[in-house]
Structures are given as C-alpha cells and as structure tokens.
Amino acid sequence: MTASPPKGPLVLYVDDERANRIVLEQSMKTEFNILVAESGEKALELLAVNEVAVVVTDMRMPGMQGDELLRIVKERHPQSVRMVMTAHQDVGPILRAINEGLVARYIIKPWERPELVQVLRWACEAWSFGRDSAALHRRLMETERLATLGSIAGLLVHDLRQPLMSQLANIEVLQDFALDAPILSQAIEGAEMEAETRERLLHFVKDLKPTLEDLKEATMHLSKLITGLRDLSRPKVDTGTELPAIDPLPIVRHAMAVCQELTMKSRSSIGYDGPQNLPHVRISSTELMQVLINVVSNGAQAVAARGTPNGKVEIHAREDGGMLELQIQDNGVGMPPDVLSRAGTPFFTTRAEGTGLGIAQCQRLIGTAGGRFLIESEQGKGTTVTIVLPTAA
Ligand SMILES: Nc1ncnc2c1ncn2[C@@H]1O[C@H](COP(=O)(O)OP(=O)(O)OP(=O)(O)O)[C@@H](O)[C@H]1O
Ligand SMILES: [Mg+2]
The missing domain is CATH 3.30.565.10 (Histidine kinase-like ATPase, C-terminal domain)
Structure with missing residues (x-):
C-alpha cells in the first residue's frame, strides 16, 4: 500500500498469496500506481476509501472468492474496470465471470511482463474514457468481452479436438469388431446359458452396429460444430479457387x-x-x-x-x-x-x-x-x- 498520494489511475491487485502480490507490485510499480490486498474483504475496504480505476483479482481465495468480490465491485463501483487473473486450467470460472458480465478481460498466470503492462494500460485507458462517457465505457467493455469470449472459444476448441479425434478412432475400432457380430450371435445361440441371458446377449449384439453408427454420426457432428466454432474465431483464408456450383x-x-x-x-x-x-x-x-x-x-x-x-x-x-x-x-x-x-x-x-x-x-x-x-x-x-x-x- 502506498502512503503518498497516488499519481495516475489506481490499480488494485487482490491475491491471497503473498509472493504473487510482491512480484506483481515490484514489476509494475514503475509503470502503474499499484495497491494490493490479500483478500476480497480487504479489497472492499480499500475500494471504499480510494478511487480505484482497475481491479485485478485472483479467483480462488480463502474467504470471499474472486467472482463474489467482482459482483460486489460491479454493484458498488461500476466505473472500475474489472479483470481476473487465474491459472490456465480454470477456464470454467473465467467463462462464467465473462458471461455474467463481471469482467471484460482475463490474465493467465504465470504472466509475462510486457503482456501484463499492455493489458493494464488498456484497462487504465478504458477507465479514463468511462469517466468522460459512461455509454462509451459500456460499449468498450462489451466489445472487449466478446473479443475475449472469442479467444476463450479458440482455446476450448483446441483442447476439445484431441479427445474427440481419439473417440472417433476408438469408435472405428469397435466398428471393426462389430463386423464379427454374426459369428458372435451364432456362438451365443450354441452356448450353454440361461434363456434370459441369451436373449439379452443376442439383443446386445444386434444393437451393436446401429448404436456404433449413431455414436459415430453424433461424434462427427460434434467435430463439425467444433470446427465451426474455430472458424468463427478466425477469419476465413481466401484460397483464390472458386467453389464448384452446386444444386x-x-x-x-x-x-x-x-x-x-x-x-x-x-x-x-x-x-x-x-x-x-x-x-x-x-x-x-x-x-x-x-x-x-x-x-x-x-x-x-x-x-x-x-x-x-x-x-x-x-x-x-x-x-x-x-x-x-x-x-x-x-x-x-x-x-x-x-x-x-x-x-x-x-x-x-x-x-x-x-x-x-x-x-x-x-x-x-x-x-x-x-x-x-x-x-x-x-x-x-x-x-x-x-x-x-x-x-x-
Ligand atoms: N425461429 C426462431 N423463432 C424464435 N426465436 C428464435 C428463432 N431463431 C432464433 N431464435 C432466438 O435467437 C436465439 C439465438 O439463436 P441461435 O440459433 O443463434 O442460438 P440457439 O438456438 O439459442 O443455440 P444453438 O447454438 O444451439 O443454435 C435463440 O436462443 C432464440 O431466442
Ligand atoms: Mg439455434
């Protein structure tokens, strides 16, 4: 916390880990006016007595969680620009925070200094715009929120393709096995077992092929949707070749x-x-x-x-x-x-x-x-x- 009167917009960083607070404060203090808080409760106390331009908070903290803090800040100090800083694997909570309109941007830990400086500069500028025009501020936040969602979609798409492709390959392996269904049915017919069990097994073998076909179709559909999602977040490359005309x-x-x-x-x-x-x-x-x-x-x-x-x-x-x-x-x-x-x-x-x-x-x-x-x-x-x-x- 700074004792001297702040120069430039105030940036409040909330994180329960002392080491994180020290690193951020040390590396940003030449560029920005940094305040730090070790909890959501402490952050709210600071917000009550300081005009804070930007609030950057960790998500997982003991006591008040990041999203809870952001919800209160949104209500009590709507003019401050809110951001979350969290680890890459926490995409779910970031997405929820963005969808709820709690934040416009997120920062992934561990961060790189130039990247963080750029994001904080953007946030300070957005805040000073907002002082002049609340409507402009809202527009800016909304555009930013959508762009951020787009980049999260890109991240998710990338992570989703892998398991989906392996699922498709596994379905194809099972489909190969299912080619032997008639032999399997014969073996079941001839084997010693209770009538009810035989009935159940024959039913299972009979359903195997259509079930796998449905599964494959649904998986291909998913894969297409995912490709579509990826295409949405990146512009189409013009290959220069004209598409054939279709009926x-x-x-x-x-x-x-x-x-x-x-x-x-x-x-x-x-x-x-x-x-x-x-x-x-x-x-x-x-x-x-x-x-x-x-x-x-x-x-x-x-x-x-x-x-x-x-x-x-x-x-x-x-x-x-x-x-x-x-x-x-x-x-x-x-x-x-x-x-x-x-x-x-x-x-x-x-x-x-x-x-x-x-x-x-x-x-x-x-x-x-x-x-x-x-x-x-x-x-x-x-x-x-x-x-x-x-x-x-
Ligand atoms: N034919 C329609 N009649 C009434 N409302 C519609 C119609 N088409 C779209 N909408 C409205 O527009 C919204 C967005 O449609 P869109 O198709 O983009 O997404 P969705 O249907 O909600 O989800 P999905 O991505 O699964 O298609 C819908 O949630 C619905 O409120
Ligand atoms: Mg739809």
Missing part, C-alpha cells in the same frame, strides 16, 4: 430429412414449397447444409416452445434476378424486439441448452458466399429467415 435442392431435402425427427418431436410439420429445379449456387454443400439445419432447428424449437397443434416450418424457394432466395418460415413463438436485435451475437441464446452460435454461424457462412441472411420476427406470430445467394453464372 441446392438435394441439400434442402437432406436438411429437411435430418430435421424430420426434430419437427416430429415438436409435433410440427416441415414442408418444401418451390420449383423442382433450382439454379445452382456457389457455396460448399456442407456449409449450406449447416445453415439450413441451424435455421430449421431454430424454427422447430420455436414451434415446440409455442406448443400449438398446427406447428409448421416451411421452406420456400424462388429465383429472382440472378439470385436464389430461400425462405424458412415458422409459426412458432417469434422474437420480441430485444431478442431479435441480439440474435446472431455469438453466444447469445435464450434456450437453456443452446450455445447461441447457430445464427452467428449462418450469417458468417452466407456472408462469405456473397449472400445475405435476414431475420424477420414477430412475437407470438412466428419468424421468417431469408437467405439470398447469388446464382452461378
């Missing part, structure tokens, strides 16, 4: 078939209304498929949430002036204006099991293909998504 109709039909189960679950119907010949478009078929599945599932979910008996998701198609227009219309719950304006912001979701990446992904994929993606929605009436793609010359 969109088989893809529309395929997407409808994939979503059939979803619409059945929500007791809604899914239909296609358009010509049997559509102009070709230049987009990868997997990407168009991904877009359609996302939009149709959103529609099916909205219809299910409304719970009315004649739920419908309809796909309309038409060609107009060198453009293919696909319209996906549902008569589900629709969106209130505030949801509509936020739909498409990465991680924005109103569904407990949603990831909030569906629309963001669609907008990105259609945008890269040179098209447009529009959503119109009315609460209580339904939603119409319009996808416009240039047709291949």
Whole structure:
C-alpha cells in the first residue's frame, strides 16, 4: 500500500498469496500506481476509501472468492474496470465471470511482463474514457468481452479436438469388431446359458452396429460444430479457387430429412414449397447444409416452445434476378424486439441448452458466399429467415 498520494489511475491487485502480490507490485510499480490486498474483504475496504480505476483479482481465495468480490465491485463501483487473473486450467470460472458480465478481460498466470503492462494500460485507458462517457465505457467493455469470449472459444476448441479425434478412432475400432457380430450371435445361440441371458446377449449384439453408427454420426457432428466454432474465431483464408456450383435442392431435402425427427418431436410439420429445379449456387454443400439445419432447428424449437397443434416450418424457394432466395418460415413463438436485435451475437441464446452460435454461424457462412441472411420476427406470430445467394453464372 502506498502512503503518498497516488499519481495516475489506481490499480488494485487482490491475491491471497503473498509472493504473487510482491512480484506483481515490484514489476509494475514503475509503470502503474499499484495497491494490493490479500483478500476480497480487504479489497472492499480499500475500494471504499480510494478511487480505484482497475481491479485485478485472483479467483480462488480463502474467504470471499474472486467472482463474489467482482459482483460486489460491479454493484458498488461500476466505473472500475474489472479483470481476473487465474491459472490456465480454470477456464470454467473465467467463462462464467465473462458471461455474467463481471469482467471484460482475463490474465493467465504465470504472466509475462510486457503482456501484463499492455493489458493494464488498456484497462487504465478504458477507465479514463468511462469517466468522460459512461455509454462509451459500456460499449468498450462489451466489445472487449466478446473479443475475449472469442479467444476463450479458440482455446476450448483446441483442447476439445484431441479427445474427440481419439473417440472417433476408438469408435472405428469397435466398428471393426462389430463386423464379427454374426459369428458372435451364432456362438451365443450354441452356448450353454440361461434363456434370459441369451436373449439379452443376442439383443446386445444386434444393437451393436446401429448404436456404433449413431455414436459415430453424433461424434462427427460434434467435430463439425467444433470446427465451426474455430472458424468463427478466425477469419476465413481466401484460397483464390472458386467453389464448384452446386444444386441446392438435394441439400434442402437432406436438411429437411435430418430435421424430420426434430419437427416430429415438436409435433410440427416441415414442408418444401418451390420449383423442382433450382439454379445452382456457389457455396460448399456442407456449409449450406449447416445453415439450413441451424435455421430449421431454430424454427422447430420455436414451434415446440409455442406448443400449438398446427406447428409448421416451411421452406420456400424462388429465383429472382440472378439470385436464389430461400425462405424458412415458422409459426412458432417469434422474437420480441430485444431478442431479435441480439440474435446472431455469438453466444447469445435464450434456450437453456443452446450455445447461441447457430445464427452467428449462418450469417458468417452466407456472408462469405456473397449472400445475405435476414431475420424477420414477430412475437407470438412466428419468424421468417431469408437467405439470398447469388446464382452461378
Ligand atoms: N425461429 C426462431 N423463432 C424464435 N426465436 C428464435 C428463432 N431463431 C432464433 N431464435 C432466438 O435467437 C436465439 C439465438 O439463436 P441461435 O440459433 O443463434 O442460438 P440457439 O438456438 O439459442 O443455440 P444453438 O447454438 O444451439 O443454435 C435463440 O436462443 C432464440 O431466442
Ligand atoms: Mg439455434
């Protein structure tokens, strides 16, 4: 703690480990005006009597935890810029803190001096902006929070790919074994055992192949989602080669078939209304498929949430002036204006099991293909998504 009056914005660092406090204070004190506290409680006392610009806190501490401290600081001292400093393996708590809007940035321990100096400079600047305009401060924090989420997503994607690939390889090994299912069934038929046990084993052997197929399909789907998440957080590289033109109709039909189960679950119907010949478009078929599945599932979910008996998701198609227009219309719950304006912001979701990446992904994929993606929605009436793609010359 400094006895002399502070010069420049005050940075408060909260950590229960003395060694960490000393290292940070020593290496930052030439650049910043540092205050340290060994606990959340102590930090709050300091905040009550000092104008603190930046609060950097450890997450795991005895007594008051980092997130609890941040929640109180957010309420009592909304103008201070909040950050967490924690170890790499603690991604979960950081993500929660960011999602709750408690912090805009995080610092991974052990930190490098130049990196920390840069982050603290940014925070001090953001704080002084905020003194001039609270609205600007909020905008800046929000942008930063989203950028941070993006980089966390990148981290997670990297860590998720490995186990998923090994899972896929293991499924393939099991699928090889499952080729011997008929022999196994014969052996069970001929072996001495109770009738009930035989029944159970035969059932197991019979189910092995389809179960593994489902498992493989679900794993591949996960792997694609993860790739999509990775793509979201990094710009697409232009390879310079033009994509081949594809017929969109088989893809529309395929997407409808994939979503059939979803619409059945929500007791809604899914239909296609358009010509049997559509102009070709230049987009990868997997990407168009991904877009359609996302939009149709959103529609099916909205219809299910409304719970009315004649739920419908309809796909309309038409060609107009060198453009293919696909319209996906549902008569589900629709969106209130505030949801509509936020739909498409990465991680924005109103569904407990949603990831909030569906629309963001669609907008990105259609945008890269040179098209447009529009959503119109009315609460209580339904939603119409319009996808416009240039047709291949
Ligand atoms: N057809 C629709 N009708 C009503 N609300 C919708 C519709 N489509 C999207 N929304 C709203 O927009 C939000 C964001 O949609 P988005 O597809 O991006 O994410 P999600 O469906 O919540 O999660 P997921 O990443 O699993 O798709 C949804 O949570 C929902 O509130
Ligand atoms: Mg969705």
